[in-house]
Amino acid sequence: xxHNFLKLLTDTIFPVNCVSCNQEGTWIxxxxxxxxxxNTIHYCLSCKRQTRLGEFCNNCAPIFHLDKVWIASDFxxxxxxxxxxxxxxxxxxxxxxxxxxFLFNFLNKQIINQQKKFNTETILIIPVPLHNKRLRWRGxxxxxxxxxxxxxxxxxxxxTENLKRIKFKKPxxxxxxxxxxxxxxxxxxxxxxKLNHQNIILVDDVTTxxxxxxxxxxxxxxxxxNEVWGLVLANG
Numbered sequence: 001x002x003h004n005f006l007k008l009l010t011d012t013i014f015p016v017n018c019v020s021c022n023q024e025g026t027w028i029x030x031x032x033x034x035x036x037x038x039n040t041i042h043y044c045l046s047c048k049r050q051t052r053l054g055e056f057c058n059n060c061a062p063i064f065h066l067d068k069v070w071i072a073s074d075f076x077x078x079x080x081x082x083x084x085x086x087x088x089x090x091x092x093x094x095x096x097x098x099x100x101x102f103l104f105n106f107l108n109k110q111i112i113n114q115q116k117k118f119n120t121e122t123i124l125i126i127p128v129p130l131h132n133k134r135l136r137w138r139g140x141x142x143x144x145x146x147x148x149x150x151x152x153x154x155x156x157x158x159x160t161e162n163l164k165r166i167k168f169k170k171p172x173x174x175x176x177x178x179x180x181x182x183x184x185x186x187x188x189x190x191x192x193x194k195l196n197h198q199n200i201i202l203v204d205d206v207t208t209x210x211x212x213x214x215x216x217x218x219x220x221x222x223x224x225x226n227e228v229w230g231l232v233l234a235n236g
Contacts, residue, residue, distance in 0.1 A: 019082040027095045028083060036079045038072045038106040045069045045210045045235070053115060054229075065217035066202075069210060069230035072106035080234055084205060093140045099205075100149025103233055107150065107201075122226075124195070125151045125158040128204040128216055129165045129188070146233070147203040156201070162192030163216065184215045194224035201229050206236045 017024055020032035028036075043050045046060035054068040055061070073080040080102070087095040112118050127147035135141055144160050151158035167187045200220050202213055207230065217228035 019086070020079050027086060027092060028079060028098050032079065033098055033102065036073075036077065036102065038102065038110065039074070040110060042070070042110075045071070045207065045230075053111060064210070064214055065221055065228065066210060066214050066230055067217075067227040069207065069213065069232065070107065070111055071207070071235045072103050072231075072233050074235045075206075077234070084233060088142050088205060091139065093142070093145065096142070096145035097149060099233060100146045100153075103146055103203075103231065104150045104153045107231060108154070112154075120154065120156045122197075122199055123156050123201060124198045125154075125156050125201045125203060126163050126216075126220070127158075127160060128202065128212060129160075129163050131165045131168045133168050143204045146205065150201075150203065150231075159192075162190055163219065164189050164191055184211045188216055188219045190219050190223040192223075195220065195226075196224055197226045198224075199227045199229065200225050201231050204230065204232050206234050207232045208236045 015024075016027060018026055018029045018032055020036075021029060023029045023032075041050060042052065042054040044055070044057040044060050045066075046056060046064070049057045051057060054070045056064050056066070056068070061067075075081045075084075080099075083095055083099055086092040087099060125147050127141060127143040129144075130138070130141045147158055147160065150156070165187055166189050200217075202216055202220070204213060207213055210230065213230040213232075217225075217230075220228050
């Protein structure tokens, strides 16, 4: 398959070395991963005003279906920047474990420990889906791999089957803000039972405007979700 050939080509052209210290045999060694800082200050994704736990401020909240976005890092963090690019664009899917570990630690230490009554029984993890055409091209859904790692570590239930991307569109990263909002409209659907007031952790690799997360949140709430919280590696 195409992605297998591309992975072989990538492994040949891009040897596996730690992105920080250049140690051979790993994309990031444990020492460098443990030294990679995550965000400790949270903010409204829309206006960047500081908020307690990533909720939207009072001015921005009315225009979003999302309730909060938890952002573990940003592209100014060189380690995270390099890892995401290798993971997403160079088909290095084995980076999922390191990035998943980083994202889980952020969620556990910065969110779960600070948010009262974080009841895992009422929470469901859902990754942002890929269209089947892009999934076949890449060979894996990078957000789904992150979501599975977090679900396994946190023992929170996960659903990867019912949120579907039904339209193939241009990648959001190539578009400006206004075009992103239009490009992502009516792209997702929910094909399953009602969500029965569950709170959703919606996992993606990166976000910029929040357009993709917000469109997913709209569909999830229309199908019975209570609150929807975005969880991403970085704000690009």
